[in-house]
Amino acid sequence: MSSSAPDTRTKILNATWKLMEERRGVGVRMSDIAKAAGISRQAVYLHFTTRVELLSQTTKYVDEINGLDARLKAVTEAESGLDAMLTYVEVWGNYLPEIHGLAGALLAVRETDEAAKVAWDDCMDCHQSGCRDIIAALKSEGELAPKWTDSSATDMMWVLLSFQTWEQLTVECAWSNAQYITWMKSVLVQTFVT
Amino acid sequence: MSSSAPDTRTKILNATWKLMEERRGVGVRMSDIAKAAGISRQAVYLHFTTRVELLSQTTKYVDEINGLDARLKAVTEAESGLDAMLTYVEVWGNYLPEIHGLAGALLAVRETDEAAKVAWDDCMDCHQSGCRDIIAALKSEGELAPKWTDSSATDMMWVLLSFQTWEQLTVECAWSNAQYITWMKSVLVQTFVT
C-alpha cells in the first residue's frame, strides 16, 4: 500500500476502469460506478461533470498506469523498418486486451458524444502517427512495396491494426491474442514489404 | 407509382431506412420515424413491438429491395477462386455504402439488444460463408498461400472485408469507394494468393 487510502477521484477512476473491463463497457451506470467506489452517486458528479468526461478521464488514467509510451520505446529502438513493424504489432497487440472494455465503451458513445469522440481521436492520432513512422522507415529503406503511397499505406496499416479489427478477430472469431499477433504480422509483411 | 399508396408497414420501413441513411443512424427516435411516415408514434408500435424489432425488420426489407443475393450471383459464376475473390470485393464494396446508416445503427445497439445482435449475426453469417467458399475454391486450385488454414484465412478475409474496416477506410481515412475496392483487392491477393 503506497499511501493507505487513495483519494476519491482515484477511487472513482479505478471503479470505472474495473467495471468497464468486467462488463466490457455494457450497462455500466453512474450509480454502479458510485457503488463500486463506495460513495454516493452525486459524489461522482462532484469530480466529473458528465459520464463522458468520466470515461474520457478514465482512458487517460489507464494510459498512464499502463505506460503505453514506455512500451512503444521498443518500437523506436528497432533496427529496421521491418523490425519496427513487427515489434509494433507485438506491443499494440498486447496492449489492446488491457483496454478492451473501456475502448469498446468509448467507441460506442463516440458517435453521439463529442467528448468521447475527442478522447478516442486523441488515442487514434497517436496510433496513426506510429503507423506513419513505420511506413516512412520502410520506404526510406526501399522496402515498401511500390504500389503503396505513404498515405495509403499508413491508412491501411492503421485500419489493419485498429481496435475494431482486433476485437472482431479475438472476440467474434475467438482467436487467441498470440494468434492475432502471428497472423497480423504475416498480413502486414505480405502487404507492405517488397 | 406501382400501386398508389404503400401500406403503413411499408411506409414505416421506408421512413426508417431513409432517416437511418440520412442521419447515419444517429438520433433517430421512434417519434421521428412516425412523423416521417406521416402517422402517429403509437401506430409504429402497432406494427413493430420494439425499436430493435423495427431496425431488424428494416434490414431485411433493405436486403430484399437491394437484392444482394442477385448481385452475389456474379461471384458464384466466377471462373476461378481468384476471380471470385476479386468479384466479391467489387460486389460487397459497392453494397456497403447502400446500407451504411442502417448497418451502423444495428452495430451500435448490437451489444445491448439481443434482436439487433441476431439481425446482425444473420447478415454476418452470410458474409462469412461467402468468404469461406472463396477460400475453399482458392485452396482447391492450390492458390491459397500455404501458411493459412481454411479457418484462419476465412476469418481474416471476413474481417478485412468487414463493415467496420470499410467504414474506417471510407469515413475516417476519407477514401473513395473505388480506392477501397482497389486497395482491398490488393491486400487480399497479397495476403492469400501464392
Next chain:
DNA sequence: GATTCACTTGACACCGTGTCAATTGACGGT
C-alpha cells in the same frame, strides 16, 4: 345499421442522466 379494423389522442410508468438545495462531519486556523 352494426361490426370490425387500423389508426389517433393523450396520459402515464420506467429508467438513466444531470441538477439543486439542505445537511453532516472532519479539518485547519485564529
Next chain:
DNA sequence: ACCGTCAATTGACACGGTGTCAAGTGAATC
C-alpha cells in the same frame, strides 16, 4: 473553543426517450 471551508451525503426533481394503456374516431364490410 469557535468559525469557516470543503468533501460528501441525502432526497428531491426535471428531462428525454421507450414502451404501455384506454378511450375514441372514421371508413370499409357484412
